[in-house]
Amino acid sequence: MKKRDRHDLFVYFSFIWVGLLIYLFIVAYPVLYSIWLSFSDYNPNKGGGWNFVGFLQYATMLKDPNFYHALKNNMIVVVVSVGGQIPIALMLAYILHRKLIRGGAFFQTIVFLPQFLSTIVIGLLWRRLFAADGPMSTLIQIFTKDPDAQFTMMLDPSTVFYPIGFALIWMYTGFFMIIFLANLQKMDGSIMEAATIDGANESQIFSKIIIPHLSGTIIVCSILAIAGSLRGFDLIFAMTTQGLQRDNAMVLPIYMYQTAFQDYTNEMRFAYGAAISNIIVVISVLLIGISNLIGKIFKPSEEK
Amino acid sequence: MRKALIGFILLVVVGVAFVPAFSASKKVVVDTMAYGDNSNPEGVNWVRIVNAFEKANPDIKIQYEMLYDEAYHQKVTARLASGNVPDLAYMGADARWGTPWKEAKQQFDHKKYIDKNMFDLSLIPSMGPRGEIYEIPLGTSNLTTTLYMNEKLVKELGFSTPKTYADIVKMVPAAKAKGLTVVSIDGADGWAWGSCLMSTIVARMSGDLNFVSKAVAGKKKFTDPDFVASLAMLETMVKDGVIDAKSVTVDYGTNMSNYGNGKALFMVQGQWAAGSINKKVQDTTRLMAWPAFPGEKKGAAGSVAAAIQVGYGLTKKGGSNKDVREAALKFLNYFYSVPETTERLKTGAIVAPILKNFKVPASLPQVIKDKVTVATTAKNSDVIDAYLTGAANDALNSGMQKIVSGKATPAQIAAEVEKLARK
Numbered sequence: 188m189k190k191r192d193r194h195d196l197f198v199y200f201s202f203i204w205v206g207l208l209i210y211l212f213i214v215a216y217p218v219l220y221s222i223w224l225s226f227s228d229y230n231p232n233k234g235g236g237w238n239f240v241g242f243l244q245y246a247t248m249l250k251d252p253n254f255y256h257a258l259k260n261n262m263i264v265v266v267v268s269v270g271g272q273i274p275i276a277l278m279l280a281y282i283l284h285r286k287l288i289r290g291g292a293f294f295q296t297i298v299f300l301p302q303f304l305s306t307i308v309i310g311l312l313w314r315r316l317f318a319a320d321g322p323m324s325t326l327i328q329i330f331t332k333d334p335d336a337q338f339t340m341m342l343d344p345s346t347v348f349y350p351i352g353f354a355l356i357w358m359y360t361g362f363f364m365i366i367f368l369a370n371l372q373k374m375d376g377s378i379m380e381a382a383t384i385d386g387a388n389e390s391q392i393f394s395k396i397i398i399p400h401l402s403g404t405i406i407v408c409s410i411l412a413i414a415g416s417l418r419g420f421d422l423i424f425a426m427t428t429q430g431l432q433r434d435n436a437m438v439l440p441i442y443m444y445q446t447a448f449q450d451y452t453n454e455m456r457f458a459y460g461a462a463i464s465n466i467i468v469v470i471s472v473l474l475i476g477i478s479n480l481i482g483k484i485f486k487p488s489e490e491k
Numbered sequence: 492m493r494k495a496l497i498g499f500i501l502l503v504v505v506g507v508a509f510v511p512a513f514s515a516s517k518k519v520v521v522d523t524m525a526y527g528d529n530s531n532p533e534g535v536n537w538v539r540i541v542n543a544f545e546k547a548n549p550d551i552k553i554q555y556e557m558l559y560d561e562a563y564h565q566k567v568t569a570r571l572a573s574g575n576v577p578d579l580a581y582m583g584a585d586a587r588w589g590t591p592w593k594e595a596k597q598q599f600d601h602k603k604y605i606d607k608n609m610f611d612l613s614l615i616p617s618m619g620p621r622g623e624i625y626e627i628p629l630g631t632s633n634l635t636t637t638l639y640m641n642e643k644l645v646k647e648l649g650f651s652t653p654k655t656y657a658d659i660v661k662m663v664p665a666a667k668a669k670g671l672t673v674v675s676i677d678g679a680d681g682w683a684w685g686s687c688l689m690s691t692i693v694a695r696m697s698g699d700l701n702f703v704s705k706a707v708a709g710k711k712k713f714t715d716p717d718f719v720a721s722l723a724m725l726e727t728m729v730k731d732g733v734i735d736a737k738s739v740t741v742d743y744g745t746n747m748s749n750y751g752n753g754k755a756l757f758m759v760q761g762q763w764a765a766g767s768i769n770k771k772v773q774d775t776t777r778l779m780a781w782p783a784f785p786g787e788k789k790g791a792a793g794s795v796a797a798a799i800q801v802g803y804g805l806t807k808k809g810g811s812n813k814d815v816r817e818a819a820l821k822f823l824n825y826f827y828s829v830p831e832t833t834e835r836l837k838t839g840a841i842v843a844p845i846l847k848n849f850k851v852p853a854s855l856p857q858v859i860k861d862k863v864t865v866a867t868t869a870k871n872s873d874v875i876d877a878y879l880t881g882a883a884n885d886a887l888n889s890g891m892q893k894i895v896s897g898k899a900t901p902a903q904i905a906a907e908v909e910k911l912a913r914k
Contacts, residue, residue: 231572232595318679319740334670337737342896428742429561430681431892434885445885448568451590452881452914457572 224461230454244455244462254463257442258470260348261417264438265474267352268359268412273405275356276363281393283364284371285379295368299361306358310425313354317341317426341427347435351423358422359415363408370404371397406482413474417467420444439467519818521809523555524570526563526581526801532766532838534559536831544825551818553579564591571595578809579819582626583801584618585877589625592806598625599810604820609827614845616799626804627823630832630841631866632797634762635874636691636781639858643775644671644756653782656733659757663732666756674728675755677746678738678895681888685875687759689721689891690796691781694872696721698788703873706912713887713909714902722901724784725894739892762866765858766839778861780869797871800841842866883911 225244229237248254279298283291301309316322323338340346382392398405420440427433433441446453447460527534534557541553556577558566563581570576571591583589584598592598600623605612610627618625640652648665650658659673666673677683694700697717705711706718728734741749750758751769758764768776780795803823809815825831832844833852836859843851843863851863876884890904 230594231574232568232591234595314742317740318742318745319737320745321740324740335737337740339740339896342739342892342898428679428681429888430679430684430885431739431889431896432679434889444565448565449885450881451586451594452883 221461221464224458225465227458228455230457232457233454240455240458244459245466247459248462248466253437253442254439256344257437257439260436261438261470263348263352264355264416264419264423265413267348267355268416269409271352271356272360272363272412273408276360276408277367277397277401277405279360279364280367280371281397284368285389285392287389295364298364301358302361306421307425309354309358310422313350313426314428317350341432341435344435347432351426351436354422354426355419359412363412366408367401367404370401374400402482406478409478410475413478414471417471417474439463439470443467518550518552519814520552520554521579521815521819521822522577523553524563524567524577524580525555525557526559527557528559529557531559532840536834540826540831544822547825548818548821551822553822567591571597576806576808578812578815579803579805579822581801582804584625584799585874586880587876588801589618590880592625597806597808598623599805599807600624601627601804601810604810604816606820606824609824609847611845611847611849614843618799626802627827628800628802628845629827629835630800631843631845632871633800633874634795634797634842634862634866634869634871635686636688636796637760637762637778637862637865638674638781639750639758639760639764639768640777640779641750641753641756641772641775642777644753648756652777652779655783656781656785658782659733660731662756667732672735672749672755673733674757674759675741675746675749676734676738676759677741677743678734678892679740679742681885681892682876683743683759684725684891684895685879685884685888686796687761689725689887690874691794691872692724692784693718693721693875694791694794694796695781695784695787696724698790700791700794700870700872703875704878707878709913713912714905719901719905720786722891722894722904725891726901727785729895729897734895736896739896762842762862763840765862766837768839768858773856773858776858778858778865780865791870791872794870794872795865796874797866798874798877879908879912881911882914883908886911 226239226241227237228240228243279294282288283295288294317338317340318324319337321338324336327336327338328334338350340350378396379392382396387395418440419438423436423438424433424441424444427436437445443460443463446463447456450456453459525534525537527537529535529538537555537557541555545551545553556566567580568591571594576595576597580592582592589598598619600619602612602622602624605615605624605627612624614631615624615628616632617623642652645651645662648662648669650662650665653659653662663673676688690703693702697715699705699711699717702711702717706713706715712718725734729736746758746760747764747767748769749755751772753772762778765773765776765778780793783792803826805816805819809819827846829846829849832841832846832849835841836844837852837855839856839859839862843866855863875887879887887904887908890899890907893899894901894904
């Protein structure tokens with residue numbers, strides 16, 4: 188290395204060393220610690236020594252039916268997020284951008300409003316809506332004329348994700364809508380104007396101009412939605428009560444939390460919890476990789 | 492001039508650095524984990540007591556973090572695992588409240604330090620193998636399976652205090668005709684079924700006050716006919732209309748509000764709820780042990796489930812530092828003083844005090860007097876989650892919710908709990 192290069196390196200490093208140290212301490216250290224922990228039997232609460240146990244925690248996890256239950260639920264959340272939030276957000280952004288309705292600013296605010304509220308508050312609000320004799324039950328009682336009718340979807344593992352999915356869409360659609368709207372505003376308006384003059388209708392403009400133009404943004408939003416879905420804990424935790432409801436709606440982060448923080452019968456619970464969290468990261472990376480691949484497959488045809 | 496200026500700056504720097512250190516060194520800081528929130532009596536009273544104590548003892552700072560319910564348990568686990576151990580904390584000695592401290596080897600025996608002139612040691616149960624006292628309980632045993640009765644409503648329907656379960660069943664048609672719930676329970680919370688109802692049913696049906704602890708120790712099985720019959724009692728209660736199947740969607744707040752607004756004849760809750768009942772209904776409320784269940788055995792007739800009451804205790808870290816220990820004990824004496832204990836008794840937070848020569852005030856509400864009567868007359872049985880923890884307890888809690896909502900049979904749940912308990 189030349190003296191000049193060494194000097195440059197020193198200058199660069201002098202600019203970044205504080206940030207790098209903070210990054211290593213806050214991000215890199217917990218990640219490495221979690222990986223190490225998952226291959227050990229260490230219990231930080233108990234202290235003392237530790238042993239290398241290889242893939243024991245991962246093998247235990249793969250034999251646990253709760254893991255597959257939580258994984259299945261997480262995949263439902265991913266499908267709801269990618270297949271629900273993003274298309275709805277895109278449609279809403281398009282409607283607002285093309286001024287297809289009056290009072291666009293009002294609707295934009297309304298859809299984005301949940302982003303200003305605490306997730307826990309939102310979770311509790313939806314929980315109250317679905318509670319015994321709550322607003323949803325009252326509506327059912329009015330329509331069925333059965334005073335004993337109740338909203339019971341939260342009690343059944345096969346239906347619990349209908350209300351939760353609805354809440355997830357309600358909460359996060361506004362976030363993606365704003366991203367799409369910002370990107371639409373960057374578009375050259377003359378393209379759509381020209382298409383309109385050439386006789387293209389709204390659905391043709393949407394499918395032939397808007398979608399290709401926003402393909403990169405859609406991929407970014409999908410990545411955000413996948414990552415958010417897999418680490419999503421707070422909304423589902425707050426929406427469900429301890430016991431049957433939370434068991435039905437258990438996703439990997441809740442499974443990890445219950446294992447590491449509540450299962451005192453398992454002395455290796457922190458190591459087991461670390462293994463679950465590492466698997467969450469692996470699944471996220473895999474799904475994000477698939478999203479990128481799909482993005483690349485569609486990109487050449489868009490450039491033709 | 493330059494030297495004088497440098498000297499002055501140095502003086503200021505030294506002063507700024509050391510003066511606070513001096514003043515801080517005079518103040519003993521007790522790092523505390525408190526239980527409550529800003530809206531419940533526990534939290535409000537905690538803040539009031541700490542402020543008054545610090546005013547009277549300017550050399551002591553009670554530096555606290557206050558959390559409630561699941562958030563508290565979560566933070567305890569996180570703090571202990573990260574080595575950020577408090578000096579003083581709200582804790583217990585059973586599986587639910589004591590395990591994290593026991594596992595982290597942070598339990599501290601208070602026996603040597605507790606003020607024997609103030610506390611009646613005969614009222615504080617042994618919490619360890621050598622009679623250790625790991626925390627100072629707020630009161631005597633914590634009754635978890637008490638039944639609250641709105642006496643006025645029951646009388647209005649033409650009934651009196653039930654002696655048997657069948658007496659409650661007789662009230663069902665009249666209650667339903669008036670749109671009233673017979674027995675209200677916060678069944679959306681899985682723990683409520685275990686702690687506040689099943690703990691007493693198991694003891695009654697098996698005739699064994701310690702069935703749960705024996706089953707956890709492997710001396711009994713959760714698949715024993717007595718345990719299955721106990722779970723089946725839940726099915727019977729739903730079938731008889733005593734408990735609504737919709738109870739599994741009723742949370743704690745709704746349960747308290749339903750009962751407090753006169754929408755239910757009875758309420759299932761622990762003794763701690765007595766002080767939180769709407770004043771109007773509280774005056775007409777009687778507190779009792781569950782009446783006799785059909786098929787219950789003699790050994791545990793009239794019993795209620797009870798656990799060692801939780802309270803504040805020093806951790807090993809806090810106890811090993813003389814200054815912190817003395818400051819914390821001084822605070823605890825203030826926290827458990829006669830006026831504060833009387834207040835807790837009046838508001839229903841505790842069953843009975845553990846103070847020496849304590850005179851029970853004559854002007855207590857009826858529900859509080861009932862509580863003292865039940866505590867002193869009824870036999871005590873095991874509280875399930877004081878012994879059963881982890882996946883087995885979770886499976887039991889959600890299993891009872893499944894039974895009530897008709898999604899599982901008692902035998903299925905018993906088998907699942909047994910399997911997980913033996914893992």
